[in-house]
Amino acid sequence: MAESVLVSCPACGRKHGYTAPTFPCACGTPLSPPVQPDGRGVEIRHRTWADCWVRLRCPDCGRTDDWPQPEFDCVCGALVRLPVAGEAADEAGPPVPSRPVAPEPAGQAPPPPTPRPPFHPVTIRTARDALTAAAQYLKWLGFAGVRLAGDRTASGIDLRGDGLVAQVDPTTQSTPVREVECLWLNCAHEDATGAFFSLAGYAHDARLRADQLGVPLFVLDLTGTPQPVNDAADELIRSGPVVNL
Known part of the structure; x- marks a missing residue:
């Protein structure tokens, strides 16, 4: 601490x-x-x-x-x-070398991955807080290089990572189907995993379309803790990169 x-x-x-x-x-x-x-x-x-x-x-x-x-x-x-x-x-000085990793003995299976540490949410008071909460959650899932994407109006993307694109809707209106389809198109174009985070939830047709396209949907509560709202989001949590301590 x-x-x-x-x-x-x-x-x-x-x-x-x-x-x-x-x-x-x-x-x-x-x-x-x-x-x-x-x-x-x-x-x-x-x-x-x-x-x-x-x-x-x-x-x-x-x-x-x-x-x-x-x-x-x-x-x-x-x-x-x-x-x-x-x-x-x-x-910050020259790069710090990574810890050496000892080779696995021949014929020995690698140890199972260590469970993720507890997630520490970011309280949401502003639109920037919603972005921060989503970024930290994706890092917690194990995605590397998570960062702001830059000009959202040009790409429709809020956050990028290694093999990842994500969109965050911090408004008080339910996320429409067009936004979900836009994220799916960006995922297909970049061959990347996608994730959508919404503060106010999703319109009914947006939920249906996300299920058809396999787009992971999360809802952010004001404590900054994302909650999965469809099967694709549950699968992302299960199969996403796991942090080994």
């Missing part, structure tokens, strides 16, 4: 004890962004997607990936972003 640090609100000067959230790396190692205890927080007045993520390297497996930027809400109403040590990949 990350250590609590004392930080200040740049708007009102109040002191806060802050503990950065911990998420599992794809290798299973729990990671927390190293917040600078003596760094000055910055009040967020205009949010951009790129500013919502930091690049961190796992000290165990050497993987560099995107992680949610540490932030807190002050009682004065300010949203404050906190500085992180070694944010950029090129500032």
Whole structure:
């Protein structure tokens, strides 16, 4: 678990004890962004997607990936972003070599995969939180390289990973069938696994179409915990990449 640090609100000067959230790396190692205890927080007045993520390297497996930027809400109403040590990949030093893996003895079956660690949800208050929750859940399932996809209006994709595309609907309206079909087309075009996350659920015809196409559907509750809503989602949970600790 990350250590609590004392930080200040740049708007009102109040002191806060802050503990950065911990998420599992794809290798299973729990990671927390190293917040600078003596760094000055910055009040967020205009949010951009790129500013919502930091690049961190796992000290165990050497993987560099995107992680949610540490932030807190002050009682004065300010949203404050906190500085992180070694944010950029090129500032974190040379790559850390992966742990050597001993070869399996001849004739011996490999050990069964270790069950996944508990999932730590991200409370959803904003559309960005919904994206973060979905991204962390996909990482927890074992998908590597999960990141923001960039221009969603051009591709219809919110998140990408290695062999994965995902869409997130954070609106208060039921997701329509067109959105499900769009994700399926992107999966077919890129030969990738797909997953759809919705905050308000799905229209009836969208559920039927997803079952026909085999598109995994999840519903996000406000605690940030995705729940599978069709057989394809259950199968993705069972057969998706398993994290070995």
